[in-house]
Amino acid sequence: MVSRVATSTYLVVICALKPLFKKTFDLPSIPWVSGILADRDVLVYELLGIGFLFLILFRTRRHSNASPPGPRGSIFSGNRSVIIGRKDIWAQYAEWARIYGPVFSLKANQLNIIVLNSAKALHDLLDGRSKIYSDRPTLIMNELLKQDKFLIRLTSRSSQFPLYRRMAHEELGIQKMSRHLPALENHVKLLLKDLLSHPEHFKSHLRICQSRNILKTIYGHTVESRDDYFVNLIEQRMKVLNSFMRTGAWLVDSYPILRHIPQWMPGGGFQKFVSEKRARNEEVVNLPYEWTKSQVKAGAAYPSLVANQVNREKLSAEHEEVIKHVAVTMYVAGVDTVLSTLLTFLLVMTLNPECQIRAQKEIDSVVGSDRLPRLSDRDKLPYVDALIKEVLRFHPPAPLGLNHAVTQDDEYDGMFIRKNSTVVPNIWAVTRDDSIYPEPTRFDPTRYLIRKQSSELECVQTDPRKFVFGFGRRICAGKILSGRMHFAETSVFLQISSILATLTISKERDGMDSEIAPVVDFTGGIISLPEDFLCKISPRSDAAIDLIMWDH
Numbered sequence: 298m299v300s301r302v303a304t305s306t307y308l309v310v311i312c313a314l315k316p317l318f319k320k321t322f323d324l325p326s327i328p329w330v331s332g333i334l335a336d337r338d339v340l341v342y343e344l345l346g347i348g349f350l351f352l353i354l355f356r357t358r359r360h361s362n363a364s365p366p367g368p369r370g371s372i373f374s375g376n377r378s379v380i381i382g383r384k385d386i387w388a389q390y391a392e393w394a395r396i397y398g399p400v401f402s403l404k405a406n407q408l409n410i411i412v413l414n415s416a417k418a419l420h421d422l423l424d425g426r427s428k429i430y431s432d433r434p435t436l437i438m439n440e441l442l443k444q445d446k447f448l449i450r451l452t453s454r455s456s457q458f459p460l461y462r463r464m465a466h467e468e469l470g471i472q473k474m475s476r477h478l479p480a481l482e483n484h485v486k487l488l489l490k491d492l493l494s495h496p497e498h499f500k501s502h503l504r505i506c507q508s509r510n511i512l513k514t515i516y517g518h519t520v521e522s523r524d525d526y527f528v529n530l531i532e533q534r535m536k537v538l539n540s541f542m543r544t545g546a547w548l549v550d551s552y553p554i555l556r557h558i559p560q561w562m563p564g565g566g567f568q569k570f571v572s573e574k575r576a577r578n579e580e581v582v583n584l585p586y587e588w589t590k591s592q593v594k595a596g597a598a599y600p601s602l603v604a605n606q607v608n609r610e611k612l613s614a615e616h617e618e619v620i621k622h623v624a625v626t627m628y629v630a631g632v633d634t635v636l637s638t639l640l641t642f643l644l645v646m647t648l649n650p651e652c653q654i655r656a657q658k659e660i661d662s663v664v665g666s667d668r669l670p671r672l673s674d675r676d677k678l679p680y681v682d683a684l685i686k687e688v689l690r691f692h693p694p695a696p697l698g699l700n701h702a703v704t705q706d707d708e709y710d711g712m713f714i715r716k717n718s719t720v721v722p723n724i725w726a727v728t729r730d731d732s733i734y735p736e737p738t739r740f741d742p743t744r745y746l747i748r749k750q751s752s753e754l755e756c757v758q759t760d761p762r763k764f765v766f767g768f769g770r771r772i773c774a775g776k777i778l779s780g781r782m783h784f785a786e787t788s789v790f791l792q793i794s795s796i797l798a799t800l801t802i803s804k805e806r807d808g809m810d811s812e813i814a815p816v817v818d819f820t821g822g823i824i825s826l827p828e829d830f831l832c833k834i835s836p837r838s839d840a841a842i843d844l845i846m847w848d849h
C-alpha cells in the first residue's frame with residue numbers, strides 16, 4: 298500500500314516536472330511496479346522526483362520534530378476538555394508554561410494552538426512579527442453566526458481591514474474624544490448618584506454607565522432608563538454569543554464538513570444555536586445603525602462615530618457595512634472590559650484600604666473638594682495613575698487577550714510554528730511573572746512609582762498597559778496611542794478618580810456586625826469579571842454628597 302502511494306506520488310511529481318524540461322515523455326509506457334525507466338530524459342525526471350520526495354519528507358520531519366512542546370491530550374479531541382472545562386484556563390496555561398516553556402502547543406480537536414506565556418515571546422512575535430501574526434483564526438461558527446465581519450473577528454487579510462482600523466482609531470482618537478468629554482463626565486455624575494442612592498446594586502450601575510458611554514459616543518443614543526431598548530438588544534445577544542466563543546468549543550470549527558449536517562443528526566445540535574442567534578445578530582448590527590441614520594436625516598444627530606461616518610459625501614453600501622460592524626464591535630469590546638476594570642477596582646479597594654486612603658489624599662490635595670476630577674488633572678495624580686495600572690495588572694479584563702492567527706509558517710527559538718495556528722496571548726501569565734512583578738499577588742500601586750533609596754533611583758516596574766491592551770496591528774482600538782489618552786483609559790480614569798473623590802469603599806458587615814471579606818475570584822470567558830462580591834459604598838462627607846447631587 299505504502300509503495301503504491303509512493304509510486305503514484307512519484308508519477309505525479311514526474312508529470313509535473315516534465316513541462317519544465319520540455320522533453321517528450323510517454324506516460325503509458327511506465328511500468329507500474331518496477332518504476333525502472335531506461336529513457337535518459339526520464340532518468341532525469343526520476344532523480345528529480347525522488348529528490349523532491351525526500352525534500353518533502355525531510356521538511357515534514359524537521360517541522361514536526363521542532364513544534365513547540367506541550368501537554369498530550371486525548372487522541373480524538375486533544376486538550377479540548379481542559380480548555381473548555383476550567384474557568385481560569387490562563388492559570389492552567391501558566392502552570393503548563395512552567396513545565397513546557399513559555400511557548401507551548403496544544404490541540405483542541407484539529408485546531409493547532411500555540412500559547413505564548415512570556416513578555417518576550419509576546420513582544421517578539423505579536424509586536425515584532427505583527428505582519429504575519431495579526432490575523433484572527435478562521436472559525437466556521439463565526440461565519441455561520443455572521444460575526445466574521447465584526448472588527449474583533451475580521452481577518453487581517455480582508456481588503457477592508459485597514460478601513461476598519463482607520464475608522465476605529467479616527468473616531469476614538471484624542472481629537473474626536475475631546476468632544477465626548479462632557480457626555481462622559483455627565484455619565485460619571487449619573488453613576489455617582491446611582492451609587493449613592495442604591496450602593497448595593499453597584500454592578501448594575503457600573504454596567505449601565507459603560508453602556509451609556511458607548512451608545513452615546515458610537516451611536517449618539519442617550520440611555521434614559523434601565524429598560525433601554527438598545528441596551529437590552531445588544532446586551533442579550535452579545536452575552537450569549539461571547540460565552541460560547543471559546544477556542545475549540547465547537548466541533549464544526551475543526552471539522553468544517555459538519556456545517557452541512559442537519560440539526561436532528563448526532564453532532565448537529567449547534568445548528569439550532571446558529572439559527573436562533575443569527576437573525577437576532579442581524580438586528581443588533583442593523584437597528585441602532587438605522588436609528589442613527591434617521592437622526593442624521595432629521596438633522597438631530599449627536600456627532601457620534603456612526604453619524605460622522607454617515608455624513609461623509611459618498612456612502613457606498615460597502616462602506617455602510619463597515620460602519621455598522623465597527624460600531625457594534627465597539628459595544629462588544631468596550632462595555633465588559635471597562636466594567637471588569639471598575640469591578641476589580643472596587644474589589645481591591647475593599648481589600649486594601651490604605652491604598653484607597655492614599656489615592657483620596659492625593660485627589661484632595663490636587664482637585665480639592667468642590668469639583669470632580671477632570672482629565673486634565675491626571676498628570677498631577679501619579680498615585681491614582683499607578684493605582685489604575687495596578688488594577689489592570691492585578692486582573693487584566695481579557696486575561697488571554699483575543700486569539701491571533703499566523704498567516705505563514707514561521708520559526709521561533711528553534712521551534713516550528715505552523716501557518717494558520719491559533720496563537721493565544723497569555724497576558725495573565727505576564728502580569729503574574731515574578732521576575733517582572735515581585736510578589737505578583739500583592740496589590741501595590743507603588744510598583745510604578747520612582748522611589749529614592751539613598752541616592753539611587755529605584756527601578757520602576759513595567760507598565761502593564763504594554764500587555765493588557767493587546768498587540769501589534771490588533772492592539773485595542775480603545776487604547777492609549779503615542780502617550781495620548783484614548784477612549785478606554787479616559788473613561789476608566791474619570792470613573793475611578795471620581796469614585797475615589799466622593800465615596801469610600803469598605804467591607805460589608807453581616808448580621809453580627811462582623812466584616813465580610815470578599816473572595817478574590819474571577820469568572821471565565823474572553824472577558825473576565827470578578828465573581829459577585831459584597832462591599833459597602835458610602836459618601837466620604839457631606840460636601841461629597843453635595844458634589845454628587847447638585848450641579849456646580
Ligand code: HEM
Nearest residue numbers: 448449630631634695698699766767768771773774775785
Ligand atoms: C480597560 C479596558 C480595555 C481593555 C483592557 C481592552 C483590551 C483589549 C484587548 C486585549 C484586545 C485584543 C487585542 C489583540 O488582539 O491583540 C482588544 C481589542 C479591541 N478593543 Fe479593547 N480593551 C478595553 C477597552 C476597549 C474600549 C472602551 C473599546 C471601544 C470603545 C475597545 C475596542 C476594542 C476593539 C474594537 C478591539 C478589536 C481590535 C481588532 O481586532 O483589530 N476596547 N481590547
